[in-house]
Amino acid sequence: MADQIERSIGAGVQVIEDAETMEEALRRAHLEEQAGERRRMLVNFGPQHPSTHGVLRVLLTLEGETVIDAQPDIGYLHRNWEKIVEGWTYAMVVPFSDRNDYLAAICNEQAVVGAVERLMGIEVPERGQFLRVLVFELQRLTSHLIWFGTFAMDMGATTAFLHAFRERERCYSLFEEITGARLLYNYLRIGGLRNDVPDSWLKKLEQFLDDFEKEAYPSYWDLVINNEIFRVRTKGIGVITPEQAIAYGASGPVLRGSGIRWDLRKVDPFLPYDQFEFDIPVGTNGDAYDRAIVRMKEMMESVKIIRQVMKRLPDGPVMAKLPRALRPPKGQVYNRVESPRGEVGVYLISDGGTGPYRIKWRSPCFTHLMLLPVMARGHLVADLVTCIGSIDIVLGEVDR
């Protein structure tokens, strides 16, 4: 073959000996394809890609457009939260913990505050506990609303995003009225809450819940979830079997989407959740569609819980009486809460001082990212976007 090339080009032109002609290349590719070894490509996905919900980089091994392997590369937002808070007092740790999972700040606060309370044996007054449940569930609602909007946007449905944000804005205005902030609240204090809520606020909340239940929520189902395109894009995509979910430490809607009814609010109660009635929705197939359905149904369960709290809200103080200096005794505690994304755990070690000796943050999204290769394998690149969206990722919490 090389001889032929040299002849056709003529003398005086250097011919690269090993150069492969088009025909040879095609033939080889054809033979390799027949032998089952197709050419693989390594492609960067992210870190600046809108569907990665932040700065997530995924190293994709592709065969054509089929994902063979997807290895997440994280750490772009790493600020070593655990080291920074080591010299701080406990009161300083709480607002900084808001920044970890910035879409569910109240849940982070409860994780930190609950750890100190467990260690010191502080009993929060009943009204404080009930109000914590209330804001906790309202936070779950807002977080799922953002998930709903962004997940639909990942599928290419831009309108749903605006519909979700309309309701979310109302939620944030409600939060703003009682906490003074729209996103990062610093509302929970060790021993209770910063301030009580007025009755007028509860009326506004009720009005919002009525509107949400009657108008917005059914429209979400009609717009997106019952849409044929959405179903085709999510059904059978990113399947996680129950065994895989447990082995890889999945929690929250990801675990429940695989059909395992496991919710810390029921099986490992942390706030007075055992006093309220609510269901734990579960999926059956463990695909992206099931996880979406679980989150959608959880929104309504949150509304149910909030209504029960408002009906039975007792009077009294919201803050316990505390010693002037917060010095938990020597010891360790692992406090865990069910955040919208899964199990958020705080492993706190106290040396008897005013601040933590060591805090470890157990983050659900960090754990769920291990399932990304499991979910994406064999799917198209467009479905990888579905997989990332279906674990409801927040990079601030992954990288901490």
Added chain:
Amino acid sequence: MTDEERKDQAAAAAKAAAAAKARAAAGEGGGAAAGGEGGGDGGDAGPVMPERYQQFLDALGKEFEGVDFAPAYNAADGFLYINVPRDRLREIALYLRDRAGLNYLRALSGVDWMDRLQVVYHLTRVEPDTRPELLVAMQVDVDRDQAVCPSLVDVWPTADFNEREVFDLFGIRFEGHPNLRRILLPDNWQGGYPLRKDFVDKRPKRQRKIRPR
């Protein structure tokens, strides 16, 4: 420590013990007293350990004779903290997963105790609609200079990223890990392990800019 502080602490401990008893009576399994680290100090109130933990400990002691687990029940979070020697970690982990049914690794943390490093595994059993019976935390001591620990990725796949994180931030090498690389710190990191207590940041301190008003 002044007298006042000591009084405060004693009062807190007493209160914690009372709360723990109340919760144990309610069958919640979570109390609010501090179990001392490694069964050392802080356990003056003596939190009551539920019966099922004693049965678990008996079976564990029968299986691994001669191992000092130094069990300490922590009423604050309901976990039973046991010390596990490093050279028998793998077999004990396999026993806990297959025979004791702890199929779920909740959290894997590193701790720097100045004289030694420690890896803590919080374990539980996930079963649909069931409250977990056993909450066990394994504590494995690791030498500071020769920081090596067996990897448990094949026992609980959750350990994969978590071990990489501990490797990155504490410098504990997990032997047998299939892909032990940096995960959170950048590739051009200055060196050193930030979560160790003796870590010194070599980067120059940034001047604080104060805007003139």
